[in-house]
Each structure stands twice: as C-alpha cells, then as structure tokens.
Amino acid sequence: MTKADFVVTLQGGEETPPTKTYHPGEQLQGSVTLFTDQSVKCNHFYIRLGWHTEGRGTRYAEKSAELDVFQGELSSSVPAMHNFSFLLPEQPWSYEGHYISVVWGLEFIVDVPWGLDLKHYEPLILSPRRDVASSW
Amino acid sequence: MTYHVLGKTGSFNSSRPGCMLGFALFWIIFSAVFVVIGLASEAGLIFMLISLVFVAVGLGFLAYALLTYYSRYKVGRPEFRLSQTTLRVGDQFSFSISHTFPRQMEISSMSTKLIFRERATYQQGTDTRTVTHEHVVKSYEEPGGQFRAGQIYAKAYELQVPPEAMHSLKVRRNELTWVLKFEAVIPKLPNFLEEFELTVLPEMAR
Numbered sequence: 001m002t003k004a005d006f007v008v009t010l011q012g013g014e015e016t017p018p019t020k021t022y023h024p025g026e027q028l029q030g031s032v033t034l035f036t037d038q039s040v041k042c043n044h045f046y047i048r049l050g051w052h053t054e055g056r057g058t059r060y061a062e063k064s065a066e067l068d069v070f071q072g073e074l075s076s077s078v079p080a081m082h083n084f085s086f087l088l089p090e091q092p093w094s095y096e097g098h099y100i101s102v103v104w105g106l107e108f109i110v111d112v113p114w115g116l117d118l119k120h121y122e123p124l125i126l127s128p129r130r131d132v133a134s135s136w
Numbered sequence: 137m138t139y140h141v142l143g144k145t146g147s148f149n150s151s152r153p154g155c156m157l158g159f160a161l162f163w164i165i166f167s168a169v170f171v172v173i174g175l176a177s178e179a180g181l182i183f184m185l186i187s188l189v190f191v192a193v194g195l196g197f198l199a200y201a202l203l204t205y206y207s208r209y210k211v212g213r214p215e216f217r218l219s220q221t222t223l224r225v226g227d228q229f230s231f232s233i234s235h236t237f238p239r240q241m242e243i244s245s246m247s248t249k250l251i252f253r254e255r256a257t258y259q260q261g262t263d264t265r266t267v268t269h270e271h272v273v274k275s276y277e278e279p280g281g282q283f284r285a286g287q288i289y290a291k292a293y294e295l296q297v298p299p300e301a302m303h304s305l306k307v308r309r310n311e312l313t314w315v316l317k318f319e320a321v322i323p324k325l326p327n328f329l330e331e332f333e334l335t336v337l338p339e340m341a342r
Contacts, residue, residue: 024338056267057256057310091338095302098269099256100310128225128340130299 005035006108006120013124021125024090028124032108033081036074040118043111045070049086051094051126054101064089074110094125153204153326160197167191200326207325212238214289214330216318221334223314226299226341229334231316232292243280244321250274250295251317252302257309273298280321303338 010030013020022028032047046068052061069082084106095102104126110118167190174184214235223229231248252271257264276293283289297314305312314334319327 053307053310055256055310056258058258058308060307060310062307091303092305093302093338095305095312097254097302097312098271099254099267100312102305128338130340 001116002040002112002118003037004040004110004118004120006118006122007033007035008106008108008120008122009033010122010124016125019123019125021127022088023129024088024093024126026088028086028088029084030106031081031083032120033079034074034108034110034118035079036076036118038076040074040110040115041113042070042072042074043113044068044109045074045080045082046107046109046111047082047084048107048109049088049104050107051092051102051104054103055097056099088126093127153201153208156197156204157201160194160201163197164191164194167194204326207322207328210239210241210322210325211243211320211328212236214318216330216332218316218332218334221332223297223334223336224339224341225297225301225303225336227336228294228296228341230292230294232290233318234290235288237283237285237287237289239285240283242282242323244323245280246278246320247318248276248278248291248293249317249319250297251315253311253313253315255311255313273301297334297336297341299340301336304334304336 008030009032010020010028012026012029013022028049034045046066048063048067049065050061050063053059065086067084067086069084070080074080092102094104103123105121105123108120108122112118167187170187171184171191173179174187212235214233217230217232217234219230220227233248250273252273254269254271255266256268257266259265274295276291278291295316302312304314314336316332316334318330320329321327
C-alpha cells in the first residue's frame with residue numbers, strides 16, 4: 001500500500017491554533033506538496049473546499065468548490081507541488097456547539113485506480129470579522 | 137395568535153396542542169380496536185388489560201391536550217409585537233406583549249426568553265432520535281399574580297442577537313434556530329406557551 005505525506009501551506013488568515021481563521025468572501029490561497037513512497041498512477045488529484053456537520057445529528061456535507069490539479073504518474077523521487085486558490089463563501093460560519101458543529105476544511109484526494117485513494121484533510125475556521133471575542 | 141411584524145399583522149402557529157390532540161385521538165382509536173377485538177374474540181384477561189392500559193394512556197394524552205386548550209382559553213389571545221423576524225448577527229430588536237385578560241385568573245410567573253436552539257436528528261438502529269439543546273441568551277422573568285377580568289397587562293423588551301453568535305442554519309437533520317419564547321405558568325394547568333422563530337442571517341450588523 002502506498003504511503004503518502006501531504007504538506008499543506010495556507011497563506012494569510014489569522015493564526016488560531018491548531019488551525020487558521022479566514023473571513024467570508026476572502027481569497028484562500030495555499031499549496032500542497034505530496035510525497036509518496038512509491039510511484040502512483042493518479043486518475044485525479046482533487047482539492048476540495050467544503051464543510052460538514054459533526055456531532056449527534058446525521059452528518060451533512062457540502063462541497064463548496066473543487067479543483068482537479070493533476071492527472072498522471074506521481075513519482076516517489078519528485079514531490080508533487082500544486083498551488084490552489086479558492087474564494088471563501090459567505091456561509092455557513094464555523095460553529096462548535098453542544099450537539100452540532102459546523103466544520104470547514106480542505107480535502108486533498110488522490111484518486112488511485114484499483115487502489116485506496118490517498119487522502120488528507122486540513123480544517124480551517126470560517127468566521128466573520130467581529131469586534132468581540134467569539135467565546136459565546 | 138396574532139403578532140405584528142413591521143406594522144403588518146400575521147399569524148404564527150406554534151406550541152399548539154393540536155398535534156397532541158390528533159395523536160391522542162389516533163392512539164385511542166388504534167388501542168380501542170384491540171379492545172373490540174378482545175371483546176369479540178373472547179381473548180384472555182391479559183390481552184384486555186394491556187389494551188385498556190393503552191386506551192388509558194391515550195386518554196391521558198387527550199386530557200393533557202384539552203387542558204392545554206383550556207389554559208389558552210383562560211388566558212385569551214395576547215397580542216405580541218416583534219419589530220422584525222429577520223435579523224443579522226448583532227442586531228437589536230424589540231418585543232412587546234399587550235393583553236386584556238378576558239376573565240379572572242391566576243398566573244404564577246411569566247417569562248420571555250431569547251433562545252438559540254440546536255436540534256440534531258440521528259439514526260440509532262431502526263429508531264430515529266432527536267436531541268435538543270437550548271442556550272438561553274436572554275431571559276426576562278416577571279412575577280405573576282391575580283389578574284381581574286378586563287385588567288391590562290403590557291410589557292416591552294429590547295433584545296439583541298449577540299454579536300459573537302451563530303446565524304440560523306437548517307440542513308438535513310441538523311438545525312440551529314433562534315426562537316423567542318413566551319411562557320406563562322398557570323397553577324394546576326399546562327403552561328401557556330408561544331414561540332416565534334427568528335431568522336438570523338449570516339451577516340454582521342453594521
């Protein structure tokens with residue numbers, strides 16, 4: 001089975017460890033570098049921006065935008081680096097509640113034919129500019 | 137129930153006992169079928185007792201629904217005014233109640249609450265379950281008392297969707313809603329309850 005390391009770099013945003021916070025309507029830019037331990041045939045290398053619910057309710061997910069950045073052979077000797085840019089939507093805002101959470105993130109998927117897809121998830125926070133702390 | 141939004145009068149059906157009344161009638165009729173079957177087929181005593189217990193449960197639901205109607209009848213039809221029902225995060229709005237009591241009655245207490253409600257539905261085996269969590273953002277408690285027929289009661293409140301709050305969201309089996317809840321506690325009767333749903337947009341108030 002192929003092992004893969006995704007190194008994701010996000011530009012801009014506010015540092016709110018363990019992730020970054022962005023505002024609705026902002027441009028989200030970044031890059032992903034993929035290291036594999038062997039050569040892999042790649043049908044598609046998708047980068048998806050989306051959100052989903054977490055918690056007690058049945059999971060609901062929505063894809064906001066998708067890029068198909070690569071098709072072909074991924075070499076183990078040469079890491080594959082791809083830049084991406086997304087316009088962040090106005091809603092829904094990230095939320096962490098008692099039973100329901102709204103989680104935004106970037107999903108990196110290498111569609112491998114006849115094999116397990118290589119995946120990585122990078123969460124982020126989508127929150128408007130507020131004059132008060134969001135510790136509600 | 138009437139309420140006024142931006143000068144227009146509308147109606148809002150919420151917290152009505154009609155659903156329970158319908159459910160109770162359905163339950164009683166369904167359970168009564170088994171009682172009739174038991175009588176007609178000379179079924180055992182256990183079968184009859186279980187059927188009668190089900191009918192009794194239905195009668196309990198029916199009694200509660202009728203008492204809820206009675207408490208609404210006793211209170212009458214208060215007039216609620218909401219300055220707006222579509223808001224942005226951080227927006228202020230006003231809510232007022234005015235009421236002329238049609239008959240003498242006692243009320244233990246009255247409360248007006250701005251609530252942010254999480255409602256999550258999930259599947260557990262073959263059952264569908266729903267859990268609700270209410271975050272009371274603001275609560276106004278008013279003392280009750282004896283009200284005479286013709287006595288006027290009026291209250292006005294200024295409320296705000298907190299600027300650090302979340303907007304409304306309704307997606308499959310996950311709901312985040314804002315509600316304004318008015319409740320009057322009536323001794324020995326079900327509470328008089330009225331809820332108004334507010335739509336909070338994913339925008340910040342300027």
